Amino acid sequence: MNFVDEVEIFLKAGDGGDGMSSFRREKFVEFGGPDGGNGGNGGDIIFKADHSINTLMFYRNHKNIHAVNGKNGAKARRTGESARPLYLKVPLGTQIINAENTVVADLLSKDDAFLACQGGHGGAGNACLKNSINKAPKESINGAPGEEGYFFLKLKVLADVGLLGLPNAGKSSFLASFSKAKPKIADYPFTTLTPNLGVVEIGDDGFVVADIPGLIKGAHQGLGLGIQFLKHLERCKMFVHIVDSSKHNLVAQYLEVRNELSVYNPDLLKRPEIVIFNKTDLVTNEEIQDKIHHFEEKTNIQVYQNSKIYKKNSILHIIKDILDSLKSDDTQEIYDPIS
Template identity: 50%
Template sequence: MKFLDQAKVFLKSGDGGPGIVAFRREKFIEFGGPDGGDGGKGGDVVIEAVDGLNTLIDYRYQQHFKAPRGGHGMGKDRSGAKGEDIVLKVPVGTQVLDDDQETVLADMVEVGQRVVLLRGGDGGFGNAHYKSATNRAPRQSHPGWPGEERWVWLRLKLIADAGLVGLPNAGKSTFLAASSRAKPKIADYPFTTLQPNLGVVYVGEEEFVLADIPGLIEGAHEGSGLGDRFLGHVERTRVLLHLIDGTQEDVAEAYTIIRGELEAYGNGLDEKQEIIGLNKCDSLDDEEIAEKKAILEELADAPVMVLSGATGIGVPPVLFELLRRIKDAKVEEAEDSAPGRRHPVPVHLGERTMAEPGKELQLGNDHLDQDHPADDEDDEDDNAR
């Protein structure tokens, strides 16, 4: 199945059904009065995250989705049938963006999550709605209210625990194949990987999901080489494994380019935990490994792990470190979302004030020390008594 992570679709909810003009007709009842029912509500447009999908390829071949309109009202005060909802099934991790590709309308992060994107129009009134003491036989009805319509973008951002980043030919796909059962395309030329890949990594009795994205080039955050779309697939990860090809001349430049792209892309990518791996150590001698490792450690001010995805040298320690970082991140997330945890709350006192991240807003009691005219009047009344 081909991989597609972005699609533009047109959505339209159903129009409301028209009300009807009808009158009660029964034997021996000459003037039965109006009994025209209201029209039915139009169908909604709903998006649902489902398990088992990992691409938006279905939306390449069908871009227009229209929900049916509501049914006509009927006599005997019977309302029309509601239009059937239309449900768009998407992979978990799909975002729904407005036509400007910036405003997020929905973020589908859980299996079974459903969001109503467009609501169907209400049904029109039948003539029974218009009856009154002065208009006992109305011959008017409402045609129903129109539904909503809009163009939206569907963008898939894969959900993984860890992500692989690096320049083209850094050995990311080889590492993914060596650490999981994924079978990405591997070759000795740049840009072998043309689409993101996911692999489940087993470490002892535990597991995590690892995402491999195509190699990044300078200017990726601006869209060069589709880099801005590929970086979106590691936005949801908890830790990044930055692989650097040890056989290239300038490892410092390779590290700096990727770090610069992460910072320029934003969305917190440059703030994620990072493990630096000097890859392809099987092609280097001990002196070269020590020299390039020292250069990277001085530049990044962090330890560098040496490995070879092709031979498996150093891969297990990297996997254990990835698992440890992921577990630590999960613990921090659980603590942050604990019910009893206090969070800073913005408070409005005359002027708008905001709490700084990581700090609680402290409210002083200075306002209690101020003299209030009402208090002075109370004191004078007490003295007079």
């Protein structure tokens, strides 16, 4: 599986360069005095959100990262060169959690940045330590060590709409039918092993849809593809619940997924949701109408139909209208099981 959405890494900022202890030695210049330069600052380590990166794969093989140290001071009051900051690019939606399990940064937008470890300050040369009492100091000060620590990176997919459903309900086909996303599609469970994103364009506007791998009973305990993908739903503003209408016990299918959301985070149940019966072309019209009537009667939820031959424009506009109504409220609290 190439998708990496959680990784722990160790970071060490650069140490400051040492100050220099030296004295001016020049012909015909008596008592040249101290001329040792200061050390340069060590390099900072800064996380930066980059929209061109989709996973944390790089950090699976680079779990110990060190910034460059500052250069030492030199004679003739020359200051050592300070190291450049080390920028670590991460996908949009990356949370940075410190060793105390505190979320210290949530990089949601392009170019969002967070200073994780500050480089050490350069040490003082003996020229800098000269004063009215000690005019010829022999000592110098070494550079300060750079900050270091372990950090846990967690990626949560950023999308407006999350597709819910049991494995093989047809979520990937639904996503591929109205966006340029190319998810793997096949007639067996767990075809989708990583979240897929698709952009839906409606006129000059649009929204992003995430196809989350199918949930099964016990997903919140790690069964199936487990809790690792449940957290991606926390970023979504609303859900589209896909139900395979060719199966039996459709109410049970629906409630099974809803129960997993409830156990993981009850607040997810408060977000807007529409239910779509998929694969309606595989059953007779009379049968699908009976299933819709039964489902709506038991759940009091309106059902929309979808199949390979069904026009999706109306469904997409319904989703867009719901998202528009949510734009005035961007203060949804994001649940995090770690914090």
